[in-house]
Amino acid sequence: MAITKARLPNVASLVTRHGLLMREAFNVAHTDMAHWFPGHMARGLNKMQTKLKSVDCVIEVHDARIPVSGRNPQFEKRLGLTTLKPHLLVLNKMDLIDMRNKNKIMRYYADQGINNILFTNCKKPDSKGIKSIIPIVSELIRKSERFNRSEEASYQLMVIGIPNVGKSSLINALRAKHLRRGKATLVGGIPGITQSVLERIKVYENPAVYLLDTPGVMVPKIKSVEMGLKLALAATIKDHLVGEIDIADYLLYKLNYAGRHSYVDYLKVDEPTDNIQQLLKLSAVRHSWIKKIRDHRGMTEVPDTLLSAGRFLKGFRTGAFGTMLLDDIPDPLQK
């Protein structure tokens, strides 16, 4: 299957200063996306559902780079997010997007009835977003029914989200901010670090606030290959399941499309290109990333393009090419 999305290309940005014309759309040859998603994730949801009655508020963490892609509709369906319990949507990794998009993103969610939204950077526990979480959540709980929990002095919050969006980092940032305590929960750059369901961690005193950490639950169905590639680029799916080279190719397309060519220096190549194989090969040679393979001549040294792809992706994920929103945000004002 190929995606050739009709777009209105910003022609100026598609032509590099070297006069090269870049791709207007991304084509990919994947057909089977089933293996991108580990099936065991749905089991976590069952446990979350059974715990819901002891929860006062649900904090849904999502990656700010993909506000449209990948929010799990199962959360709404199974946990009744906007109806059963107070719900706060935390758009994390705000340091990786251009915050001039904030209002557009807020309008997009407001159009879906989601109004309690906060942008955070968990790398900075003293930042405004992290500081606001407990006051906002306390207010949401105070205004709610609390069902059979009104006698409880302490608050219990459940932190949910797809893999690798920063759920554990958020818990650690809150502990660091309010209790001056170290990490209570494991953080990692690859999806699927949190395995146990519903570990209870204290993050605040007076009133005592506990958070239940949960393993990431991936969307059950990916609507398109491009959506899958965005999720992979945001590191919510393990790279090898999708293929490092394909994800790197999509990244290259996105950077070129936006007219952003800082990858040229980062990868030590000569000029922008649309050819992922050539890019990764040259970068591997320039960095001396060489691997040995066995062929008809015995052991031969070849450029390690997989390693270059990994470094390219890491560059994007750590913000080396600047901030980037991966989704186009539908603006309800322009409907």
Ligand SMILES: Nc1nc2c(ncn2[C@@H]2O[C@H](COP(=O)(O)OP(=O)(O)OP(=O)(O)O)[C@@H](O)[C@H]2O)c(=O)[nH]1
């Ligand atoms: N740039 C940036 N990186 C972040 C932020 N929050 C978390 N990270 C990084 O994102 C990665 C995933 O963070 P985790 O806290 O392990 O994510 P998780 O949602 O608990 O992951 P799972 O356990 O796989 O579901 C780690 O490499 C974090 O350092 C943030 O606000 N900004």
